[in-house]
Amino acid sequence: MTDPLPSGATVGILGGGQLGRMLAMASARLGYRTHIFEPGAAPAADVAHEWTQAAYDDDGALARFAAACDVITYEFENIPAPALDILSAETPLFPSRRALEVSQDRLTEKTFLSGLNLKVAPFAAVETAADLPAALAQTGVPAILKTRRFGYDGKGQARIKAEDEAAAALATLKGAPTIAEGFVDFSMEISVIAARGQDGAVAAYDPGQNLHRDGILATTTVPAPIPASLRTDAVLLASRILTDLNYVGVMGVELFVTAAGLVVNEIAPRVHNSGHWTQAGCAVDQFEQHMRAVTGWPLGDGARHANVTMENLIGGEVARAPNLAAEPGVQVHLYGKAETRPGRKMGHVNRITGPSG
Amino acid sequence: MTDPLPSGATVGILGGGQLGRMLAMASARLGYRTHIFEPGAAPAADVAHEWTQAAYDDDGALARFAAACDVITYEFENIPAPALDILSAETPLFPSRRALEVSQDRLTEKTFLSGLNLKVAPFAAVETAADLPAALAQTGVPAILKTRRFGYDGKGQARIKAEDEAAAALATLKGAPTIAEGFVDFSMEISVIAARGQDGAVAAYDPGQNLHRDGILATTTVPAPIPASLRTDAVLLASRILTDLNYVGVMGVELFVTAAGLVVNEIAPRVHNSGHWTQAGCAVDQFEQHMRAVTGWPLGDGARHANVTMENLIGGEVARAPNLAAEPGVQVHLYGKAETRPGRKMGHVNRITGPSG
Secondary structure, eight states: OOOOOOOOEEEEEESHHHHHHHHHHHHHHOOOOOEOOSSOOOOGGGGGEEEOOOOOOOHHHHHHHHHHSEOOOOOOSSOOOOHHHHHHSSSSSSOOOOOHHHHHHHHHHHHHHHTTTOOOOEEEESSGGGGGHHHHHHHHHSSSEEESSOOOTTTTEEEESSSSGHHHHHHHHOOEEEEEEEEOOEEEEEEEEEEOOOTTTTTEEEEEEEETOOOOOEEEEEEOSHHHHHHHHHHHHHHHHHHTTOOEEEEEEEEEETTTEEEEEEHHHHHHHEEHHHHHHBBOOOHHHHHHHTTOOOOHHHHHHHEEEEEEEEEGGGGHHHHHHHHEOOOOOEOSSSOTTOOOOOEEEEEEEEEEO | OOOOOOOTTTEOOOOOOEHHHHHHHHHHHBBBBEEEEEEEEOOGGGGSSSSOOOOOTOOHHHHHHHOOOSEEEEEEOOOOOHHHHHHHTTOBBBHHHHHHHHSSSHHHHHHHHTTOOBBBBOEESSGOOOGGHHHHHHHHHEEEEEEEESOOTTTTEEESSSSGGGHHHHHHHTTTTTTEEOOOSEEEEEEEEEETTTTTEEOOOOOEEEEEETTEEEEESSOSSSSSSHHHHHHHHHHHHHHHOOOOOEEEEEEEEEEEEEEEEOOOOOEEEEEEEHOOOOSSOOOHHHHHHTTTOOOOOOOHHHHHHHEEEEEEGGGGGGHHHHEEEEHEEEOSSSOOOTOEEEEEEEEOOOOOO
């Protein structure tokens, strides 16, 4: 085993939202200082040693930030490539550039996953309206158009219920490069949170079942009600992705459960909302696991000792937190965001529903 | 239920060590900002929004700190009374002054506990060597002399193995007001971590068994191997102390298990090293529990869902952390202290040893 970064070293985190905030606390638990890079509001900075408030095209600020950090990681995948060039010039950055490049673009990602012989929804690139007929022949109808880049929580998407709606749907995406995806007939969505260390070891948590509301994750429940064989499939599949990418860190892999097995919906090269349950259910949660990986510690084994349901508090739902906190086995996580807005993730609770089983 | 402090409010913490650090992270989890007051080095400041580095006799700094906080709490009990006067003039301070006054002075504490009809070791005040014969008649020999104030981790103590050593033992304590305590014939030391909310509700965690090395806590194991009736006694006894003090927050109560039942060793009006296991074993750990209490949230119920052994990493033992982290079910907590010194608490690990049972 190589030695981890020494205590007191500085971990840089790109992004100052709730994931950065929980990563910063995990970094502190391993004895590190955290330095946040975030142009906008940064709840993560409240628990960090330092905060560089600068834009991703401020080359000087990026270089100074990188020089101040012993390792850099991130809470979101849409980091501009020129910024990455500066950041990773002298300072190790995990997960790797390749993981970012693959997951920043839905077309690249689907092509990569298909190349690993993993099942994905039928897909086709759409540049202009002229591409639509061939694309829909590939995907079938109904289909969904998604911008190749910068989509999250259902944003940058347009549904096509019938072929003659396609051009209008494409127009709502305002000329952004787009991918058409066919629908997958699935019984449930699950996700598996997996990690790979600098030594190549892989660990995965039990898959959880995800329920969405208005395109935003509402709850994740572990264990997902699936047969043991599918749990194993999910974990092996995640392991294949991590290993092929020579990945270091935690990844979220969203999967559809279908009659024909698991179909990969998308991957996120970072800690993932559907892994928040690990804070209550595991000795080593996904945030500590990610920090262990990027700073060279051995990974935790991912063992789960409790059944948990994670519930997001979206927008005004955050007002329910004190009542939820009064219920048995409920752990509260609020993100310290100054303003409550509809659709905004304000916090979550983890409810322990029993011993692991 | 009264409403808790609103998200974004500021919690002041007196003391910037590892307890303050873990309290600061719990404060952040509830959506608050943390402001640390600490004259010396402050690992807690690495995870806090602000740090006032000033002395406890800097009245201006104390007043400015108090004005910037919506509520104030503390990680250690030896806060000078004049500082408390300034801090609590305009800002609520929990746990209360009375809890501090009782626990700052071993003589006051023992007198208080006896007044509740709780068993304590035989004790007597010792001001000068002239008091020794009467005191030792009260306590028996062997006995132990302890400074009434400012002792921790075995510091400020001198053993008396025979009566003719008493004067020399007293001299090593350099004239500090002292208490003589008799020895208690105990089979084990346990502690119970209990909390009381602003609404008067009390919750307690299962007692853990404590093992010391060189006067410093080495491990805490839950559950403590004691009969259910003693667990109940421990919890009820803690509840009596909290309620009598009109206490708000978490308290650590150290107890000796004897043939005649439980004897109270000491109380600490704060989160306690022997409660660190709750980070791995409970949905709501002692740090969140304390912050819930002082900010007006409902308490968690204290339920435990795993068996845990907490092991302190003292001085150079911190170098073992990466190897320990590689073992199953081990959660790491390092304190980010710049300098490793013998006897210094550098971190701890929580090891989940099985489901609760």
